[in-house]
Amino acid sequence: MSESQPTSGKAAGPTPGATPEAGDELKPLAVSTIRVILWGQLGWVLALALILAVPSLHESDRDWWPWVPVTGLVLGLIGFTYVRRGRGNATGAE
Secondary structure, eight states, rough: OTTTSOSSSSSOOOOOOOOOTTTTTOOOOOOOHHHHHHHHHOOOOOOOOHHHGGGGGSSSSGGTTTTHHHHHHHHHHHHHHHHTTTTSSTTHHH
């Protein structure tokens, strides 16, 4: 962009190869683990519904396909229980 062109007023991003200043410490995003697990569970429910709704996805050689989302749901339930009980959510981590 040349100097004669107007800018939109937006700040320019970091230049390639630039290192962050000492005061610009990166912080992790605050993510709700429970919400992530629930969205994953919803995905497995939708996958199971789709597989059961379309006969070609669960007949003949694909008869094992419905068990994949069922397994995902079971493992998600175990993870949900684990996190809800207070483990695995890094409450005491700094």
